[in-house]
Amino acid sequence: MAAGGFCRLPNGRVVVALNLPSPTAADPVAGVRVLVHAQNRARALTRLRNLGLRAVYLRGNTAPPTPDEVTAVLHHPDGLIWRTAPDATVPPPTAPELWRPIRSLLRGAAA
Template sequence: MSGGGFSKLPNGTVVVAVSLPSPLGDGSPARYLVHAGNRARALTRLRNLGLRSVYLRGNAEPPTPDEITAVLHHPDGLLWRLQAPTPPGLWHPFRFRASA
């Protein structure tokens, strides 16, 4: 499972969203959001946190306005939440993965 996209903001930075397996290890899908100076830096931030095989091919699933707002209001600019057929869960800082 992988899908994602990006949105370039008026100030020149980007928000990248990718769908990958959950950091909980249960195989459920999760949506990761990263705010960075450019797409390459956003993907590097994810890779540095242990998501080694993260690539962004195309822009099929860009972040929604609500997702952009969530990541811009987080001090680290890096969030994830479960994607389920039911309404998605709450946003979590990526630090949660390190303590799980």
């Protein structure tokens, strides 16, 4: 579940998308999809590492952010959001899950 990718925006900034294992003990099997808006890929990964996600690397561009994901992260004031990663074996629900700020994920992991 180490898929991830990035896309470069017209202004030179990037949006990085990563599928990571869930940091909560309630559901360790499920993963999360994290989106980061930053000046470049290195700064995007640094933002995640500064939040405590130390072993985060971007290898390749196998799962770049979709246009809807790019729009979501650009409209969020922090530029750092997440939601549970979609499972390819399960059909998508009728209403997609909403994006949440990264603080809610980290707060859940600390509890």
